[in-house]
Amino acid sequence: MSEIRMRGVYKQFGKERIIENVNLDIEDGEFVVFVGPSGCGKSTLLRLVAGLEDITKGDLHIGGKRVNNLPPPERGVAMVFQSYALYPHMTVYENMAFGLRLAKTDTQTIDERVRKAGDILQLDQLLTRLPKELSGGQRQRVAIGRAIVREPGVFLFDEPLSNLDAALRVQTRIEIAKLHSDLGASMIYVTHDQVEAMTLANKIVLLNAGEAVIKDGSVAQVGSPLELYHQPCNKFVAGFIGSPKMNFIDGELVSSDGSKSTIKLPDGSQVEASVDASAAQPGMKVTLGIRPEHFDQQGASSTAKGKVAYAEHLGEASLFYLELAGSNELLTLRKEGDVLANRGDMIEISIPRDYCHLFNDSDRAFPRTVTYEQEMLTTV
Amino acid sequence: MQEIKILKKVGLFFLVLLLVIFSVFPFYYAIVTSFKSGSALFKVDYYPKVLDFSNYVSAFTEQPFHLNIFNSVIVAVAVVVLSLFLGVTASFALGRVKFRGRGLLLLTILAVSMFPQVAVLSGMFELIRWMGLYNSLPGLMITYMIFTLPFTVWVLTTFMRDLPKELEEASIMDGASPWVIITKVFMPLLWPALVTTGLLAFIAAWNEFLFALTFILQNETRTVPVAIASMGGASEFELPWGSIMAGSVVVTIPVVALVLIFQRRIVSGLTAGAVKG
Numbered sequence: 001m002s003e004i005r006m007r008g009v010y011k012q013f014g015k016e017r018i019i020e021n022v023n024l025d026i027e028d029g030e031f032v033v034f035v036g037p038s039g040c041g042k043s044t045l046l047r048l049v050a051g052l053e054d055i056t057k058g059d060l061h062i063g064g065k066r067v068n069n070l071p072p073p074e075r076g077v078a079m080v081f082q083s084y085a086l087y088p089h090m091t092v093y094e095n096m097a098f099g100l101r102l103a104k105t106d107t108q109t110i111d112e113r114v115r116k117a118g119d120i121l122q123l124d125q126l127l128t129r130l131p132k133e134l135s136g137g138q139r140q141r142v143a144i145g146r147a148i149v150r151e152p153g154v155f156l157f158d159e160p161l162s163n164l165d166a167a168l169r170v171q172t173r174i175e176i177a178k179l180h181s182d183l184g185a186s187m188i189y190v191t192h193d194q195v196e197a198m199t200l201a202n203k204i205v206l207l208n209a210g211e212a213v214i215k216d217g218s219v220a221q222v223g224s225p226l227e228l229y230h231q232p233c234n235k236f237v238a239g240f241i242g243s244p245k246m247n248f249i250d251g252e253l254v255s256s257d258g259s260k261s262t263i264k265l266p267d268g269s270q271v272e273a274s275v276d277a278s279a280a281q282p283g284m285k286v287t288l289g290i291r292p293e294h295f296d297q298q299g300a301s302s303t304a305k306g307k308v309a310y311a312e313h314l315g316e317a318s319l320f321y322l323e324l325a326g327s328n329e330l331l332t333l334r335k336e337g338d339v340l341a342n343r344g345d346m347i348e349i350s351i352p353r354d355y356c357h358l359f360n361d362s363d364r365a366f367p368r369t370v371t372y373e374q375e376m377l378t379t380v
Numbered sequence: 381m382q383e384i385k386i387l388k389k390v391g392l393f394f395l396v397l398l399l400v401i402f403s404v405f406p407f408y409y410a411i412v413t414s415f416k417s418g419s420a421l422f423k424v425d426y427y428p429k430v431l432d433f434s435n436y437v438s439a440f441t442e443q444p445f446h447l448n449i450f451n452s453v454i455v456a457v458a459v460v461v462l463s464l465f466l467g468v469t470a471s472f473a474l475g476r477v478k479f480r481g482r483g484l485l486l487l488t489i490l491a492v493s494m495f496p497q498v499a500v501l502s503g504m505f506e507l508i509r510w511m512g513l514y515n516s517l518p519g520l521m522i523t524y525m526i527f528t529l530p531f532t533v534w535v536l537t538t539f540m541r542d543l544p545k546e547l548e549e550a551s552i553m554d555g556a557s558p559w560v561i562i563t564k565v566f567m568p569l570l571w572p573a574l575v576t577t578g579l580l581a582f583i584a585a586w587n588e589f590l591f592a593l594t595f596i597l598q599n600e601t602r603t604v605p606v607a608i609a610s611m612g613g614a615s616e617f618e619l620p621w622g623s624i625m626a627g628s629v630v631v632t633i634p635v636v637a638l639v640l641i642f643q644r645r646i647v648s649g650l651t652a653g654a655v656k657g
Contacts, residue, residue: 052549073555085546089568098564099554146554 002153009058021217036207078147235363267326272301273356289357292334300350414625435622448607459585467532475540493530528581539573
């Protein structure tokens with residue numbers, strides 16, 4: 001059993017507050033991804049778990065044991081580094097065996113485990129090579145192999161794919177997902193790439209950066225990928241998850257009856273959203289959020305016209321950046337398939353009420369009255 | 381165009397030739413002189429006319445020159461081993477561990493190498509006598525480290541600092557203690573630096589004159605440079621140039637050999653493959 005419990009974890013470097021009040025439960029066998037903008041301390045949080053940094057305040061339990069003061073090798077964790085960090089003077093075999101040799105494991109067990117890891121990672125032909133004779137992808141696999149042979153309860157990945165090229169990244173991502181289902185160990189994975197986060201995670205931990213860290217603590221939201229996508233708890237999460245990012249339109253709350261709210265937009269038109277904003281007073285400044293891919297869904301309460309400022313044709317879809325009357329920010333619209341529209345063309349968009357998000361004046365989200373399970377049913 | 385290119389090449393060739401002659405000629409002249417004897421010593425010749433080995437024989441028979449060489453080897457090897465050991469361990473602390481006053485400490489170490497030898501001579505003399513090492517080889521080994529350690533520590537610290545941090549962290553995760561990290565992970569990567577600094581320390585200890593002259597009394601315990609300088613001729617008025625040159629040639633050969641042997645080990649790019657480059 002290697003569940004991880006963090007209780008009130010803080011980390012400071014001198015006066016700089018990097019990690020604030022993290023409370024997190026990672027169950028045995030879970031795949032957790034730490035994601036966030038650069039400088040949010042996601043790598044630091046991982047290194048706290050690894051034991052490469054000391055925790056300033058708070059408790060860290062792994063497998064029911066408090067490990068704050070335990071050295072890294074005794075925590076039952078293994079880490080894969082972004083830059084691979086292979087021992088350049090040792091062969092692939094020796095690289096993987098090094099940790100076991102230091103732990104005085106007997107030679108036969110070492111050999112078994114290294115060969116098994118070699119099989120899993122398709123390194124069996126390369127065991128006698130030196131790291132410099134390997135390609136980037138192979139080096140990364142050796143780094144993973146070095147973690148596997150130690151048979152840890154928890155794997156820690158620090159942006160393991162960011163040094164690989166795009167094609168290899170997708171392939172290795174799938175290999176890591178497969179590895180997780182084969183080994184059944186817990187994995188914590190740090191990335192700044194939200195596609196990796198969405199595809200790999202059982203649970204995403206989205207971290208705040210900047211002033212929000214001091215105000216709200218380091219963790220912005222914890223949840224399954226779809227939870228974060230469909231029910232972001234604030235504007236930051238809503239904007240971070242999803243690509244292209246969610247559109248935000250400033251508005252004013254007109255009324256709310258518990259199941260739906262009416263919002264007045266800057267151009268004077270009114271929009272309905274399936275959001276419970278009854279906690280707020282009418283007249284409050286609010287922000288309406290809607291994802292670029294959700295504009296043309298069913299259930300529109302209002303339509304608007306926008307002039308195309310830029311168009312990007314991706315093949316499977318097209319992105320249009322629209323100028324809207326009364327708003328100085330461009331609105332992003334995603335349309336499936338080939339849609340031909342050029343600069344200056346007018347496009348009509350509809351705003352479906354079931355897909356709207358609404359944020360109050362301090363950027364907190366109002367609860368949506370449509371759960372994403374329902375929403376998914378309607379889309380499938 | 382073509383002429384300018386050729387001209388440039390010829391110019392470069394002559395420049396190189398000049399440099400080679402300037403650095404090699406004194407040694408070449410020593411070799412030539414070492415084969416001469418009697419009044420021929422004072423005639424200027426640019427190539428050996430006769431091969432007369434009597435100077436080499438007398439260098440070893442007139443004084444315990446083989447003992448002197450042996451002493452020099454012991455001192456130089458000990459200085460290299462001690463300097464490298466202290467240098468590697470110190471540079472690990474100075475290059476990889478963050479602590480208060482690290483910069484100041486590094487500067488102090490550098491400052492030590494700035495003192496002229498004469499300035500520390502009398503103090504060093506007292507120190508050596510107090511330790512009871514006067515007139516013995518260990519006394520030389522310890523005093524030589526005053527000039528070998530600063531540059532060893534500095535060079536190794538620079539190299540140590542450049543080793544990737546992840547490599548150290550990966551070995552920590554693998555359960556390596558600082559000692560294992562130094563010996564099993566960092567030392568193999570530091571080979572080029574170790575060979576270079578080791579050679580420099582060896583040469584410095586091998587050629588050192590002032591300390592060796594001051595701290596050693598007997599002929600049998602002397603090291604080579606002093607032994608050569610104190611070679612006496614048949615009479616008070618004769619300086620035995622022949623023997624001196626022969627001795628110099630003999631003691632230069634080990635150094636040249638060492639450089640040639642270890643030259644192969646001074647290979648760069650040993651860290652290739654450790655991290656994404």
